[in-house]
Structures are given as C-alpha cells and as structure tokens.
Amino acid sequence: MLLSRSALLPIWHPRGPALLCAAPTEGSTDVTLTSACTSTKTIRRTGVAVLTAGVFVLSGCTSSSTPEREGTAADTTATTAAPTPGGTLTFARTQSPTSLDLHTEITANNAFAIDKIFEPLLSFNAQGEIEPWLASEYSPSEDGLVWTFTLRPGVRFSTGDLVTPEDVVYSLNRHIEVGGPLPLDAPITSIEASGTDTVVITLSEPYTPFIAELAGFSNGILPADLGGVDEATFFKNPVGTGPFVVDEWTEGGDISFTKNVNYWQDGKPYLDELVYKLVQDDNQLVAQLQSRQVDVIDSVASANVATLEGNSSLTVSTTPSWVVEEIFFNTLDEHFADRDVRRAVSYALDREGIVAATSFGTAEVAGSVLPPSVPGYDATIDSLSYDLAGAKASIAASAYPDGFSTKLLVASGNTLRAQEAQIVQAQLAEIGITVEIESIDLAAFRERFRAFDYSFMINSATSDVADPNGIVSFQADPEGGTNGYWTHYNNPEVTALIAQGRTLPDGAERTAVYSEIQATIAGDAPFIPLSYPSNIKASQATVQGLTVLPNGSVRLQDTWLTK
Template identity: 50%
Template sequence: MRKQFKAIRAAVAAVAAAAAALSLAACSQSGGRTTDGTVSGARTTFTYARAASVTSMNLWTEITSNNAFAIDKVFEPLVSFDTHGRIIDWLAKSHTISKDGLTYTFTLRDGLKFSDGTDVTAADAVFSIERHQAEKDAALPLTADIASVTAPDEHTVEIRLNSAYTPLLAELANFSNGIVPKDFGGKSESAFFEHPVGTGPFVVSKWDKSGDLTFTKNEHYWQKGKPGISKLVYKTVEDGTQAVNQLKTGEVDGIESPALENLDELENGADTKVETTGSWVTHTFFLNTADEHLSDVHVRRALAYALDRGDVTKAVSFGHAVTAKTVLPKGIEYSTQDSIKPVDDDLAKAKKELAQSKYPDGFEAKILLASGNNAYAQAAQLLQSAAKKIGVTLDIDSVDIATFRSRFKAYDYQIMINSAQADYPDADSIISFQADPDGFSKSYWTSYSNPEVTKELREAQVTPDGDARADLYAKIQQTLADDVPYIPLYSPQIVKAVRKDVTGLEVLPNDSVRFQDVKLG
C-alpha cells in the first residue's frame, strides 16, 4: 500500500512538472508581459522564403526581383507609391512641379539620418541622382532630359529639365533612385555596396551571395518606432513545395512567391494566411527576335495564334489570375486589356501564318525555363503542345535560376518564360523596358525593334497625361500584340503567404513588400 501511494504521488508530481514545463514553454513562445507593458520573449525575427539569393546591392545596375526587393529595404527614394500605385512623399516631406513641367522641387523631412547615424542632406540626394545619371550600365536609367540637379539649401533638392518628361515623378519613386551618402561616405563604390548604408528600415548584417541574407533593424530609421521586428532573414528556398512545407511548420514566417496552386490551401490553413493586392505583373513568353526562326514575324504570330492563353491561365492560376491580352497590366493606367485585339487561339490562322513564313514545314526550337516553378513548366508544356499542332517542335530546357538569368541576359535562348513587372506606376515603366531597342534590356532581351513604336514611346514620354497620351499607348500596345515579340499570358494577384500571427505586412503592386509595420504574435 505504501508503495502504491508513493507511485501515485510520483505520478501527480510528474504531471504537475509537465504542466509547469508546458506553461513555461508557452510563455517562451508567446512572450510574457513586463512591468513596462512590453512583451518579453516575443518573436522579433521574420524569416522570408525566397526562390533566389541576393547577389548585388547596387541600386543602379540591378533589375531582377531577387536583388531589387532587397535593395529597397536599405535604400529609399524621395517619393514612393502606395498599395494603389499613388505617388506619395517619402524621404521628401513635400514636392512641387512648376506649371511648365520643367522644375521639380523636393523638401526633405526633418531629422533624416542614414543607418550609420550621419545626417541626410540635399547634397546626398544630388550626388545619388547624378551618380545614377552617370551609370553607363544603369538598369532603370533616368531618361528625362535633365539640365541640372542642385541643392539650394541642405533641405531642398531641385531638378530642372530641358524639356518636359511626364513619367519623371513616377520614375523617381523607383528603388533605383534611392538616396546614398555623398561620395559613398568616403568609401570606394565597390566597398560601399558590400556594406551599404541607406535610410531604409533595415541594415545588411550577414550576407551569403549564394545563400541567405540577414537584415537587422535600422536604429536611426525616420519612421519612429519602426520597424517592429529586429531581424529580417531572406532564406533561399528554391523549391516551391519545400517553401510551403516550411511555412506550415513555422520554419519560415512568409513566402515571397507562393505557387498559385497552393493559395487556397494556405489561405484556409490552420496556421497560414495570404495577403494580396492588385498586380503590375504579367507572366509572359519572350521570343528572341535575333534568332533565325523567331526573327520571322509570321513564325511569332503562328505560335501566338496556336496557343490558347485562356487555357494557360486556367491551368496554372487556380482562379487567382486574369488572362493577359496586352503587355501592360490592367492595374497600370492606359492598359488596353479590355479593348485590344490579341493574336490568340486560332489554329487555322496559326497554320496560315506559318505557311507564309520561311519555315512552312516547321522547325525545332527550345523554351528556356527556370526549374522549380510548376506554373511555368505547365505553361511551357501547353505551348509545346500547341506548337506541335502546326508542325513546330519545341523542347523544354529547364535550368537552375542562376543559369537561367545569366543565359537570357546573354541572349542565349530562343523562347523563355519570365515575369514582366512595372517598377513604378506609369505605363512607360513597362513599355520602354519591353519595347525600347536602345534601352538597358534591348526590349527585355528580345532585341525587338520597330521604328514606329520607338517614335511613339518617345512621344508618349513627353505628352501630358490625358487622351493624347492614352491614344499613343493604345497604338503601341496593338503594334506589340501584332508583332508578337512576346506572348503575354496572365496577370496574377500579387500574393504573399504568411503565418497567421503575422500582421502589418504591406504588399505592393510591383510584387515587393514593406516590412516596417510587421509584428509577430
């Protein structure tokens, strides 16, 4: 009997100990309230799964999202845009534009500091804009005819133009127009970008260019009390399925690019949710017009007519995208999504176009594809199947994302599937990037050139907003649809998947996010 009583007492003690341990564990996970009202032990590190590593922080030469959406956490521009694409003052507390459209004046916020604690002055902004102008390899160049950039005083920046340029204010909201310290704070340019100093909410702390990047909180950030997290970790997870699994188990707090096929599951998950906004993104087949086969407009039109883009959208978007009929997403002003006449889904016309080409009996080509993206793989297979119906054989060349990027930038492809996104809220952001043969990307690495389109896009850049500008962009979009240097496929919702205890994530229509209001648990 004594032994039985001892056994019962031991069991009760074990249960009590287990309960106490469980209680302590719960406190350590959710945090306890301290005497000053703050939460002790609360999670303050946000881990974000991304498909590709950050390889450069140079805001003037980079364009791909893996780098751009890290750069914009460190560097900030004078003006920015909100979730609806409206221009808002950012480092500038106000701005004015002269009636003739030739003088832009920005007044800096009071007390601005760089992440190293030094003051931000107008001279820093002048240096940054002029350095951007001088960059021969600028990815998103300032193309306005700028006469001068000056600092009348330490809080005022003045940009004078030789001729009006309508997209300038929107262009200045781009990440590539972030402000850096004058003369790189006394460092060489290369050394500066290895350990960048900016005004953004985060500072680069640990950086593996083939792996993860860790940001820490900028203690001098101008938005008082922000960011609410102490660390932001960009974790490289190339496989989309693996990223979803890590989100479910809590190994990551968010996914930058969740596959559309997983959205319903994540939206209704026990511990997960999704955050969305409107889209400036169009997923697209790009055709290398320098290729011997694809230089023939009839070949390009044949492929476009052979493909049913509606079928592609249904197959890959799971109801979370709209079929794209134009290169300009509907979320950008002057899109002709609802009125354009696309070259699409007509097998008889596809065969007729191919018969008029240099290759009436068909040919062989390859679709370059970044591995790990199931939606892109499905779209490539659908184009492959459609092309077969007109006697064209397309093989799929699936490579890792680093190889994919290096190859298409070297024009080493025939057809590729990629995303095209506006970097700022103006039609010029997409049109000039995808149709300007003299631009940084030479028409998004397609080598496409049409003198009439070039003339119209130049005219649209200097035409004030209104009907005349709308007409120019309507003409451009129809010509691009007819010439088919690319086949727009679908514009998805901009979606990020996060754990349910994440609040304050601001999703932007260019596919980036702001983390400064994020809180965990």
C-alpha cells in the first residue's frame, strides 16, 4: 500500500491540543471528522491499478480498477442508483472460521467473520484513518493519560438490548485478562463507566498506539458477562452490534449470517443474508465465480487477474494492503538457529526476480517487515538483498559451510506460494541448501507452524492498524502473543526499542526508533520480506458497495445487489 509516508492516525502529542473526533451520520456512508482526523492520500504503484478509497460500487461491466495516468490519482466510478435492499451474497473464502472468540483469534479466517458480528469503539476506513464507530467522540486529557469516550446514542446489540458503558468495561477487561495473540498492550490502569454514555480509560504513561489498538477487531464490544451464559454457549451464537448475526455455522466449513435488524446504521445492512462459502483452491475460486456459483471471491491469484478482467460480467478490484509476504524461519530449528544461515538465505534469494515472476505487476519488492503505507516504514533499510557472493560467504561462515537439507512448509491450493516455493528451492540450491517443499492443507499448515513443527515456511503478515507497533510487536516482541510469529525470534535490543517506540510521540524520534528496529531485524533475518502484495478481489458486476480495508477485510453493511 503506497500512501504518503506521513502518519495516518490522529496520534496524541504531549505538546499538542486535545483531539476530538466527530461521528459518522447515522444512515450515511460518509464520515465527517475534525481536521485532526482527516487526511487525503494518493496511492501510487507503477504498473498497478489501485483505488484510493478501496471501494468499488460499479454497475454493468466497468472494471473497478481504473489505471492511473501519470501524475493523477486513480479514478473511482460510482453508480448513481439507490441501493436495493434484500438478497443473499455468497462470498467465497479460502479459509473458514474455527472460532468466533475475538480475544483468542488472529488469523483472517476467524477475524473477518468476527468483525461482521462485533464492533469496536473506533474503526479505520479504507485509507487506514481512524474514525469513531460505537463511540461518537473521544478525547484525551492534556497529559495523554486519561481518555474519555462517549458512546453513540441508541446503539443496540443484536438482541435489542442497549449497549451501556458497563458492556464496554467488561469487554476491554476481558480482553486484558485473556491476552490472546492480539493483546491490548496499552498500560491501562483502569477502565470505568461514567454515567449512561461515557467510558473513561486511564493509562499509567503515554502510549502512542492506543487509539490504533482500540480500532482493531479484537476490541469489539460484548454484552457484560456474556449475557449470562458460558463462553462456549455464547461464542456458538454470539451477540454483538455488527451488521450480521450468525445463522448456521459448521466449524471449519461454511458459515451463514442474517442481517442484524437492530443495527445502529439506519437501513443497513442492505443484504438479508451473507454466506461465507469455503473454496480452498485458487482455480476453483475463479471457476465458481465465472459460473456464478458465488458472488465474490476473497482473493484472486495474480496469475488470474487478466482472465477475470477480460470477463465483462465481473468486476476486479486491486487495492492497497497492509500485507507483507515473507519467509519465516523457525529459530529453534538446528539450521535456522544460526544467524549466518538465515543471512545466507536472504542474500541467495533474488526477490526482484521472484516478484516479477509471480505477481504479474500486482506487488512490489519488499525490504522491510513494515508495509510502506504504515508510518515508520524505511525504504533505505539494508535488507540483505540478492548477492550470491555474500550468500556463499555467509554460508561458509555458518556451522554448515557445506550446506544441508531442509523442508519448506507451504499451504496447498495457493498458486502464488507454490510458485514462490519452487523459486526458493532452485535459488537455495546455488549455496548448497537442498529444499524439500512440503505442501499441506491450510488447517494442518496452521497447526504445524503454531506448534513450531516446521523448519521454514512462506506466509504473510498483516498489520491490523496503521501504526508500526502492531506488526512489529506481532513479529518481533517475544511477549507479543505469537512468540515472534511462531519464529521464536528474541533480540533484547529489538524488544527494548519496541517498548521505547510505544511511548514516544509521533515524529522524527519515533520514526528513528522504528528505522533501527527494521535495520536490526533485517540484519538478524528471522524473516525475509519478499513482497508487498495488493488486495485483489473479484465479484459479479451485480455486487455494489464493497469496501475493501487495507487489512484485507471487507465491509459489507453498505453492500447491495442489482437486479
């Protein structure tokens, strides 16, 4: 996602004024924010058609990806027709939900079902900008330690019960207690209800990512005490404020939703029903879309983009993302515990060649664990890019100068990963590393890497918010909930810098800290960033009003179907 390198968030600054953000008008898709919260970003990617707003609301056979002319922003053509309520949207996804507990989950299969059911106090839009959501406004004290949130009047759970400050207090405290892979890391000393519509959160010290964290799906609001039922019962049929309510669900299979008739945005959602259909193979996704068995596919292999764009009955959307495609090393593995081995692999991989061969112009070569759109990204990082002589020198300096044999774990059914794996296999052979590609189904893939039962793998990391702390903590903080994205990477210098970056106000000093973090991680090479891919989705041309967020999720309350 190539936005302006400037910060996208209204971050508190100790020398600046208090920040106050206004709410979106009920029943409107427009959001009116104070100047502190508003910014306009122009997206640029050479050879890639992108949408500034991440929204495609087209009718007929017009493609949603309008190529940019030199010096201009991408155009977005919107239908002038009024939304038509009703209908069922079948949304094909490569991953099915296995749990709807927002405090224990992190992967997209669960997160992008959870965020249709539960909503946080704040959210972010297609440009990554924070906006009020269940809170109509919020503001910090002068010292940035006390944050006051005013709840939007009349918001109800899907049961019809009003959302109260006590529900917010319960929800955030449960998240703190559970922790989970996306913990609420802010140094919160108290969360208190005040009156009928106010929540006050007190911090022990300034914490710059606080507002960004609150906008994540894992800080959605639940009924206090789960409405009086046990956790297992509640999360089988969860109650939230989101646009949809679970209808039928087979864990690991399809899930269907009905509209939340008590949704706080007047008249929405437009759809009566939403079905997430499991389709795990890239080619099957395309086949089912072309045969009209499904209305939307959640991901499009880059090799299939041209084919779909040539079909006048379909719409293809290519929008920016907060995703980094990476190679991950299990640093508990006897070979990849060796820093020189990891550095040798990094030098041996021709990332430009890999991206050119696999992305068909829909991705950019990566050099950092931060996506370019996230504040703090440093394009000058020495990422140990392709240098065969350097690779041979590093492997010679390692404990395995004559090379070794290992296994590369990938999820099956993913065309991109299969191609990447084959290229990695061939290029590492140049330095004496023999790679066996182990391709297994997605569920087993997740089980394996979470159990550290792998040597190295290809996967992706997604920033949940436009703040560098999120994705850096996720991958490099040993206390971050994922054990360094299941690499077991632990560098005390990086850990200390992460802690420092959380407390610094946005500005040059904070940016310098994240540059140092990126440089140190690149030198240690626990991960090798390969590319910054786009979000690519496709739909029937009858589907209107999909809003694609930079984390890959899709807002569906504004979606409707033409006849």
